[in-house]
Amino acid sequence: MSWALRTVAFAALTAAGTAAAGWWAVPALAVLWVRTAPCYRGSAPSCALGAALGWAILVGWAAAEGPAGLVAERVGGVLQLPVWGLPLVTVLFPAFLAGAAARGAQPAPPR
Amino acid sequence: MRRQGLGRAGALLALAGLVWMGARGMAPLPPLGPLLDPVRGVWALAASAEFPAEASSRIPGLAGTVRVVYDDRAVPHVFAATELDALRALGFVTARDRLFQLDLQARAGGGTLTELLGARALDQDRETRGLGMTRAAERLAAALPDTGEARASLEAYAAGVNAYLDAMPAGELPLEYRLLGRRPERWSPLRTIHVVLRMGYTLTQNVTELERLRAAAFVGSAAAGALFPWHSPLQQPIQPSHGAPGRVPLVLPPPGPPDSLALAAIAIAPAAPGFPPRIERDVRGSNNWAVAPARTRAGAALLAGDPHLDLTLPSIWYEAHLRVPGVLDVYGITVPGLPAILMGFNRDVAWSFTNVEADLMDWWAEQVDDVARPRRYRLDGGWMAVEERVERYRGPRGEIVGVDTLRFTHRGPMRRVGARWLSTRWTTLESAGETGAFHRAARARTAREWHEAMTPYRSPPQTMLVADRAGTIAIRSTGRFPIRPGDGRGDRIRDGTTRASDWTGDWSVAELPQSTAPPQGFLASANQEPQHPRDQPRYLGGNWIPPWRALRINALLRADSLTTPATMRRWQTDPGSARADFYAPYLLRAASVRPADTALAHAARLLAAWDRRYTRNTEGAVLFEAAMAAASSGVWDELPPGVRPGGGAFVALLDDPTSAWWDVRATPGAVEGRDDVLADALAQGYAAVLRAHGAPESGGWRWSAVHRIHIWHLLRVPSLSKLDVDVAGGPSTISPSSAGGGEGASWRMVVELGREVRGWGTYPGGQSGNPASRRYDDRIPMWQRGELAELRFPRDAESVPTSSVLMLSPAP
Numbered sequence: 001m002s003w004a005l006r007t008v009a010f011a012a013l014t015a016a017g018t019a020a021a022g023w024w025a026v027p028a029l030a031v032l033w034v035r036t037a038p039c040y041r042g043s044a045p046s047c048a049l050g051a052a053l054g055w056a057i058l059v060g061w062a063a064a065e066g067p068a069g070l071v072a073e074r075v076g077g078v079l080q081l082p083v084w085g086l087p088l089v090t091v092l093f094p095a096f097l098a099g100a101a102a103r104g105a106q107p108a109p110p111r
Numbered sequence: 112m113r114r115q116g117l118g119r120a121g122a123l124l125a126l127a128g129l130v131w132m133g134a135r136g137m138a139p140l141p142p143l144g145p146l147l148d149p150v151r152g153v154w155a156l157a158a159s160a161e162f163p164a165e166a167s168s169r170i171p172g173l174a175g176t177v178r179v180v181y182d183d184r185a186v187p188h189v190f191a192a193t194e195l196d197a198l199r200a201l202g203f204v205t206a207r208d209r210l211f212q213l214d215l216q217a218r219a220g221g222g223t224l225t226e227l228l229g230a231r232a233l234d235q236d237r238e239t240r241g242l243g244m245t246r247a248a249e250r251l252a253a254a255l256p257d258t259g260e261a262r263a264s265l266e267a268y269a270a271g272v273n274a275y276l277d278a279m280p281a282g283e284l285p286l287e288y289r290l291l292g293r294r295p296e297r298w299s300p301l302r303t304i305h306v307v308l309r310m311g312y313t314l315t316q317n318v319t320e321l322e323r324l325r326a327a328a329f330v331g332s333a334a335a336g337a338l339f340p341w342h343s344p345l346q347q348p349i350q351p352s353h354g355a356p357g358r359v360p361l362v363l364p365p366p367g368p369p370d371s372l373a374l375a376a377i378a379i380a381p382a383a384p385g386f387p388p389r390i391e392r393d394v395r396g397s398n399n400w401a402v403a404p405a406r407t408r409a410g411a412a413l414l415a416g417d418p419h420l421d422l423t424l425p426s427i428w429y430e431a432h433l434r435v436p437g438v439l440d441v442y443g444i445t446v447p448g449l450p451a452i453l454m455g456f457n458r459d460v461a462w463s464f465t466n467v468e469a470d471l472m473d474w475w476a477e478q479v480d481d482v483a484r485p486r487r488y489r490l491d492g493g494w495m496a497v498e499e500r501v502e503r504y505r506g507p508r509g510e511i512v513g514v515d516t517l518r519f520t521h522r523g524p525m526r527r528v529g530a531r532w533l534s535t536r537w538t539t540l541e542s543a544g545e546t547g548a549f550h551r552a553a554r555a556r557t558a559r560e561w562h563e564a565m566t567p568y569r570s571p572p573q574t575m576l577v578a579d580r581a582g583t584i585a586i587r588s589t590g591r592f593p594i595r596p597g598d599g600r601g602d603r604i605r606d607g608t609t610r611a612s613d614w615t616g617d618w619s620v621a622e623l624p625q626s627t628a629p630p631q632g633f634l635a636s637a638n639q640e641p642q643h644p645r646d647q648p649r650y651l652g653g654n655w656i657p658p659w660r661a662l663r664i665n666a667l668l669r670a671d672s673l674t675t676p677a678t679m680r681r682w683q684t685d686p687g688s689a690r691a692d693f694y695a696p697y698l699l700r701a702a703s704v705r706p707a708d709t710a711l712a713h714a715a716r717l718l719a720a721w722d723r724r725y726t727r728n729t730e731g732a733v734l735f736e737a738a739m740a741a742a743s744s745g746v747w748d749e750l751p752p753g754v755r756p757g758g759g760a761f762v763a764l765l766d767d768p769t770s771a772w773w774d775v776r777a778t779p780g781a782v783e784g785r786d787d788v789l790a791d792a793l794a795q796g797y798a799a800v801l802r803a804h805g806a807p808e809s810g811g812w813r814w815s816a817v818h819r820i821h822i823w824h825l826l827r828v829p830s831l832s833k834l835d836v837d838v839a840g841g842p843s844t845i846s847p848s849s850a851g852g853g854e855g856a857s858w859r860m861v862v863e864l865g866r867e868v869r870g871w872g873t874y875p876g877g878q879s880g881n882p883a884s885r886r887y888d889d890r891i892p893m894w895q896r897g898e899l900a901e902l903r904f905p906r907d908a909e910s911v912p913t914s915s916v917l918m919l920s921p922a923p
Contacts, residue, residue, distance in 0.1 A: 022144070
């Protein structure tokens, strides 16, 4: 599976996993992903990007359901973030989570 | 290999940190995982910002299906088969829109804010419990009969709130809980009583005993007594008193030597206790007025009401319509947490309240066995045991963040003030709100029936104005007013060692300030002294707010014999000021005695050119207010900071231009009179405005540039608040607002009682407590413009322009 395809697949998995089980799914899926489908080059960045993409899809879904702009403005304001800050943090958080989990769980390459 | 190991260790460390941030957060950040989760976290607020076109849920105990139709202003119209079902539904829909506010208000009234907000709320909880509110609520809840209307309605409402909590999707958890990392608490009748007592706390403003004591410590008891007079020197009572003089003489004795007893009492006292909440009394105020058919264009009675309170987001009010065919059909506003429509109208009657500002709390000086740890207090020659109650304040995780031992006499809670122990009795602690009275009143067909239904209402006392379709208008200050022994006054600290000092009863209904269908054809109230002293010998309170708003309202009502709903609406934001009309000539006359002072002359010209209206574009108001502030400082320089008499004493002082109070202490070689102080005040005010806002031509004096109000979120989070809103009106106009800007008209309503009742209204906020909803603050622009929306009052669900429908059915 190509790197891009793996990333997209992990994005879909993250989106589904988050919808089903909450944010804990992100690091858990990243660990499972690198353990069950090992790929020693670029696993962590692929998981990080995929997780960010997965949550971005879910945020996009929320935006289609209602005024996500107001959420970004008002909740971001509570956290003292600019209006683009909350969406950015929302995709960076799973990215770091998945990336760190994948890197930490990645099996050592065979000698 | 070693590098890889290090990389992996670093990644695991980062993962641990991220998981910690996700699960536990890091103060002040809440747990990021549940917060940012796009499905259940804050982003879900977008999806729940608007209610779906159709929804359904279940409530235990419902007798039948309830249909709730939300109109185009997001007002729920509840169509139920029984009154209790309507209250269950009201609890449900209120929780659906205002869950966090419900919880917060109950916690504020119950002294448990620390459980939600942590130790930062400890002082407020201490104040609440120290006043005896928590103990009183528990006693009132326990005293509710097991059967009966009161308990049934409280439990029905609680069932509705809890049914929503049980059914609430994760995505609808209010933002505030997500930020605090907390969950809402279940509702109960006790929590409603907490909300009732909190309202009593908010509306108890006439507590001057300690201020008077502090004044006495500096200027003597005689002077202090006159500074906080029993009767308002300016009279404009709610109960028309034809032929009575508009002025009640008040002579201010000169500042005397300090009262040594008072001085001893306050010498080692901390700063004045935090109760009542310190507010600028001249800038807060509710109004209501009604016009009989003979003075209206359409020949139908008109009623207007605008209660003024702290402006918050979400608003203190929630608008709703309850319809139970053949039983109840009422529209109006409720406070989240209370199972009743408080102000509004039915098919025959409309009503609105203003606060009476009566003296509801008295203080007794107790003689105790041990000042450090009193266990007994002296009473009628013997000793009585002090009741002790240990209050434990818990933090969000159940940890103890504070412990207090509270003490009570038979009168109420004790408080140490310096070396003395005072006990208090407060009517608010002895009444649970009488929601049943509201339910019966909501079914009234005439103004008389309505007042009859409200007769059991006790606290906080309200001046209740009502109009009916038959054309009757009627007003009454309803509530519990205690009768004191001796001279009857409640504005002095009484001797606690004898029961002879205790309250001896309450005013009878016949004694209450009231008027029905007066010949003048209109009635109004604006927190002023409700009866002329000629008509009422009993003490009701003292240090009354001068009746500036009442004077203005009555002047407008007298001048218009063809009133319409549109004029009623305009008057609610009328920028005219009886206060400015009264004081400005004094300032101008004072300035005229110093023609050589060019700056003063310039200031006087600017003030003279002002039309004394607080419009957005006016400039004179800024100068006038600065001059009045300087005048107050100049006159009351004998008093300690924080002690300022009400406006009544100042009004009275103007009649005595050579009073010793006008003499300025800072100039021992000179003796100033009234005009000296007022001229100096105008000059100082002018200089202050120039310093702060530049020359008048610069545009910086515009009222809208200087005078802004702030509608704060309940947790004072700026991004969830609406700040710097410019509005017309100023101190003592009909729609007053303070320079600090937290108070104002919390609801405005006009009702025409014609063949069909028609109502208009709005409030500065929105129906939804969800900041992601456009209904969170969508009404503010209309409120700001002084406009009102037509209130939909349908007889059936089909005739509502529907935005959403909620079906509530009995839980199996």
